[in-house]
Amino acid sequence: xxxxxxxxxxxxxxxxxxxxxxxxxxxxxxxxxxxxxxxxxxxxxxxxxxxxxxxxxxxxxxxxxxxxxxxxxxxxxxxxxxxxxxxxxxxxxxxxxxxxxxxxxxxxxxxxxxxxxxxxxxxxxxxxxxxxxxxxxxxxxxxxxxxxxxxxxxxxxxxxxxxxxxxxxxxxxxxxxxxxxxxxxxxxxxxxxxxxxxxxxxxxxxxxxxxxxxxxxxxxxxxxxxxxxxxxxxxxxxxxxxxxxxxxxxxxxxxxxxxxxxxxxxxxxxxxxxxxxxxxxxxxxxxxxxxxxxxxxxxxxxxxxxxxxxxxxxxxxxxxxxxxxxxxxxxxxxxxxxxxxxxxxxxxxxxxxxxxxxxxxxxxxxxxxxxxxxxxxxxxxxxxxxxxxxxxxxxxxxxxxxxxxxxxxxxxxxxxxxxxxxxxxxxxxxxx
Numbered sequence: 001x002x003x004x005x006x007x008x009x010x011x012x013x014x015x016x017x018x019x020x021x022x023x024x025x026x027x028x029x030x031x032x033x034x035x036x037x038x039x040x041x042x043x044x045x046x047x048x049x050x051x052x053x054x055x056x057x058x059x060x061x062x063x064x065x066x067x068x069x070x071x072x073x074x075x076x077x078x079x080x081x082x083x084x085x086x087x088x089x090x091x092x093x094x095x096x097x098x099x100x101x102x103x104x105x106x107x108x109x110x111x112x113x114x115x116x117x118x119x120x121x122x123x124x125x126x127x128x129x130x131x132x133x134x135x136x137x138x139x140x141x142x143x144x145x146x147x148x149x150x151x152x153x154x155x156x157x158x159x160x161x162x163x164x165x166x167x168x169x170x171x172x173x174x175x176x177x178x179x180x181x182x183x184x185x186x187x188x189x190x191x192x193x194x195x196x197x198x199x200x201x202x203x204x205x206x207x208x209x210x211x212x213x214x215x216x217x218x219x220x221x222x223x224x225x226x227x228x229x230x231x232x233x234x235x236x237x238x239x240x241x242x243x244x245x246x247x248x249x250x251x252x253x254x255x256x257x258x259x260x261x262x263x264x265x266x267x268x269x270x271x272x273x274x275x276x277x278x279x280x281x282x283x284x285x286x287x288x289x290x291x292x293x294x295x296x297x298x299x300x301x302x303x304x305x306x307x308x309x310x311x312x313x314x315x316x317x318x319x320x321x322x323x324x325x326x327x328x329x330x331x332x333x334x335x336x337x338x339x340x341x342x343x344x345x346x347x348x349x350x351x352x353x354x355x356x357x358x359x360x361x362x363x364x365x366x367x368x369x370x371x372x373x374x375x376x377x378x379x380x381x382x383x384x385x386x387x388x389x390x391x392x393x394x395x396x397x398x399x400x401x402x403x404x405x406x407x408x409x410x411x412x413x414x415x416x417x418x419x420x421x422x423x424x425x426x427x428x429x430x431x432x
Contacts, residue, residue, distance in 0.1 A: 038093040038170070042104075044126045045310070051133050053143035054310040068212040071145035075211060076219045079180050084224040087174045087233070090135035090185075094127055096169040099192060105165055115163040117341060118321030120189070125150055125317035127171050128185040128205035135175040135183060136209065136220050147214040149309075150316045151182065152206040153347035154240060159199040160191070168192040169200075176204075177237020181217040183207045184237045204240065214311055214352070247346075252417045264423075265416045272409060289407045290334070292415045295365035297330035303357040314353035323347075323361060323377040323395040330363040331373045331399040334406075339373060343398035343429040351381075351392045358382045360389070366415075367422025368408045372430070373399045374422035396425045 039047065048054075054064050076082045098105055108119045132148045163169075173187030185205045190197040209218045225231045249255075257265065274282035285291060301322060309315040324344075331339040353359060360380050367374035379393035410416040 038095045039130075041094050041096040041123055041171070044094055044123070044130055048126070048130055048133065048310045051137075051144050052147075052310045054312075068143075068145075071143065071212040074141060074145040079219040079222055082219060082221040085135050085175070085221045086224050086226050087176065087230050088226075089137070090131050090175040092127060092131050092134060092171075092173055094123070094130075094171040096123065096171070098164075099166050099168040102166075109165050112338075113165060115165050116321075117163075118324045120163070121153075121320040121324065122315070122317030123171065124156075124187055124189075124203050124205070125153075125315070125320065127173055127187055128203075128207055131173050131175060131185045131187070132183045132207045132209070132220075135178070135223075145212050146218055146220070147210040147212060147311050148183070148207050149210065149214065149311070149352070150205060150349055151208045152244070152349065153320070153344070154184075154204040154206055154244070156201055156203040156344060158201050160201075163200060164191060164193070170197055173203075175223060176233045177240070178220055178223045179241070180219055181209050183209065183220055184240065186233070206244075214313075252421055257417070257420055261420045261423075265410075265420065268410060268416065268419070272411075283411060285409060286407070289409045290365075292364070292366065292408050292410045292418070295330070295334055295408055297326060297333060297363045299326045299361040299363075301359040301361065303353055303355055303359055305355055308355055311352075312355060314355065314357070314359070316349060319349075319353065319359075319379060319393055320347060320395070322359075323363075323379060323393065324397065326361050326363045327375040327377045327395065327397040328399065330365060331375050331397070331401075334365050334373055335399075335401040335403075337401055337403070339399035339401050341397065342372065342400045343425075345396040345398070345425045345428060346394075347396075348394045349392070350394070351390060353379075353381055353392050358384060359392075364418065365408050366418040367426055368405050369423075369426060369430075370404050371401045372426055373401065373405055374426045375399060376418065376422060396422075398426055398429050 053068065096104070096108075098108060108116050110116055128150060129148055133144055133146070136144065136146055136148070138144070168191065170190050170192070171187060172190075173185055175183055176186040177184035183206070185207060187203045187205070189200045189203070191200050192198075209220045210216065211218050223234065225234045256262075271286055272283045273279075274284045299322070303314050307314050307318045324341075328339065328341065358381065360382050361377060362380075363375055363377045365373055366376045375397045377393075377395040377397070378391065379395070380389050380391045382389055408419070410419045
């Protein structure tokens with residue numbers, strides 16, 4: 001059976017009956033463990049602005065960010081100078097009342113009456129930042145001197161394969177591991193169905209702490225586990241760190257392909273040779289195949305202030321949503337029919353995107369197998385004055401069609417490396 005991290009199926013016609021109304025109509029209004037009401041999803045970013053001291057007004061926001069430079073003196077000189085925190089210190093609960101507040105639905109709806117998964121990614125990203133600030137909270141300070149940003153979306157495991165657009169959703173999460181300057185946040189999403197909340201997905205994000213001007217790393221509070229369950233989560237976080245280092249070390253951008261992978265590339269090359277000319281330069285496309293260079297889709301975003309985060313840069317969730325939607329469109333074009341999302345792997349944030357940037361998004365079908373389509377989306381900033389390009393993000397998506405798709409065929413060595421990298425990502429999803 002396919003082990004999918006993301007799987008979004010078409011919405012059944014019986015969704016409204018499964019919701020059985022909304023959470024608020026079944027007993028009292030939801031509350032958190034301390035008895036306080038949970039945070040509304042629309043208020044999460046307002047809460048973050050309050051913690052950091054940012055303004056909702058564009059001109060005021062710039063001044064507030066300039067004033068943050070004076071907070072550098074509040075940073076800890078070492079991690080040992082910071083008090084230990086427990087997992088419950090960072091625990092958060094956020095509600096997305098799609099059922100009880102119908103006016104919210106249009107923001108999350110596709111024209112096929114399904115949930116826009118890009119919007120869910122935005123909400124998860126904001127929650128991960130809030131969880132991290134809760135872990136580093138210092139009651140003696142009015143504003144946090146830390147700039148906490150998303151470094152990596154490590155993984156998201158699906159527990160339920162359907163997300164209904166008219167049922168209330170609840171997000172919960174807490175810090176599960178910390179390094180000296182990094183934080184792992186685990187989040188869970190559930191949806192109200194048949195009179196109770198049912199689990200939908202589990203997500204793991206990696207955040208990094210920086211100084212007030214987001215120029216250098218800053219220390220975060222150590223994590224103190226309470227009980228065997230939290231001890232296990234902490235060990236899993238350490239194992240995740242080791243796995244990420246191993247994957248980075250084995251990257252095709254750093255080391256040569258394995259012997260098996262080299263044989264695959266050579267076999268692909270031989271299968272495209274023109275037997276009539278017997279020339280290395282004469283290439284023919286095999287039947288039911290597409291050259292990789294013909295399976296691209298590109299997009300451009302002008303980065304306006306509306307999409308900024310609390311640090312005066314483009315919101316990471318916005319980047320994730322735009323990249324996902326472009327990747328989906330490319331997979332749809334390639335398959336000739338609507339694909340379903342199967343997996344998202346290793347969303348890596350290499351560089352922040354500044355307001356006013358020209359953001360170039362390029363999606364590439366890089367590997368196919370039966371009905372599966374592996375798409376890589378590359379995000380870069382282009383400076384029209386200097387003509388310089390700078391990579392900001394890399395996204396990997398696995399989609400599935402309801403029928404077999406054409407084989408993708410690389411022509412150059414660089415495309416062959418993309419092919420092997422795509423194969424690795426698909427194998428991690430299908431055969432983890």
